[in-house]
Amino acid sequence: MKEGNARLTLCFAQALWLASLVLATALATAEVSPTSEPMGDLGGKDCLVFEGAGTFSGEGIRSVLATQMQFHLRADPAALLSNYLLWLETTVAAGYQHAGFARVAVTATADRPGHRILVTVTEGACFKCGKVRITGLESPLAEQLRERLKAAADPGLVKQGGTFFYWPWWEGQPVQADHAGLSVMRSSVITALAELNRHNAEAEV
Known part of the structure; x- marks a missing residue:
């Protein structure tokens, strides 16, 4: 506690x-x-x-x-x-x-x-991170994006320099629902899509 x-x-x-x-x-x-x-x-x-x-x-x-x-x-x-x-x-x-x-x-x-x-x-309810749901993409690309974001949330990989953006989403942990947190996640989705050769994408989180 x-x-x-x-x-x-x-x-x-x-x-x-x-x-x-x-x-x-x-x-x-x-x-x-x-x-x-x-x-x-x-x-x-x-x-x-x-x-x-x-x-x-x-x-x-x-x-x-x-x-x-x-x-x-x-x-x-x-x-x-x-x-x-x-x-x-x-x-x-x-x-x-x-x-x-x-x-x-x-x-x-x-x-x-x-x-x-x-x-x-x-206060209201405390929202916790769950599974990442992706809409607006074909299934194969959505799965690639999901795996890329999952890797970016791995502290070990980040420490080794294996990722170039931050994805603050850990299942069971509180959602960073403030403006700054949501902006970081939105930017990370766009960066991940660019890595997957989907440039100039728009995203909402």
């Missing part, structure tokens, strides 16, 4: 890092509302209160968030509260999605009288 929790926490941390980079760019170009209020004294990680988080502890999520540079930038007293709340919702959701909770819902609200930021999580 401890090993499983450690793995899930690692997935969570990886997804938070990726989501932070994407969201930082989006927030940098977003229009600032003239009514947006500053963070003030709500930026400390101890102000974060999590409800509904069963798979990950509130303390665990706070600790991971506090390792992110974007957390400290968004939590600055002069930063915008609305941007901070959006960042929390997006990054916490991405962490859960990366650990298999594809339909997670996260809302963050400020409670100034209570001196806290309330983050409400509705």
Whole structure:
């Protein structure tokens, strides 16, 4: 159980890092509302209160968030509260999605009288990797693609340099359902098809 929790926490941390980079760019170009209020004294990680988080502890999520540079930038007293709340919702959701909770819902609200930021999580089901189903290709090519992807998921083969792309799909393990994870899988399918002499292919995962 401890090993499983450690793995899930690692997935969570990886997804938070990726989501932070994407969201930082989006927030940098977003229009600032003239009514947006500053963070003030709500930026400390101890102000974060999590409800509904069963798979990950509130303390665990706070600790991971506090390792992110974007957390400290968004939590600055002069930063915008609305941007901070959006960042929390997006990054916490991405962490859960990366650990298999594809339909997670996260809302963050400020409670100034209570001196806290309330983050409400509705986890939903944790989706696990199963058999890879391929549609839109003739059977022989579909089987070749399936075997190529299976090889790319073999850590031993990857370590030996026997594959040139990453296929994060291991049967029985959580699906990496965040935007970054799905993008990696989509790119890997296209790369594998190119290796099989099917160039300029399009794929949906």
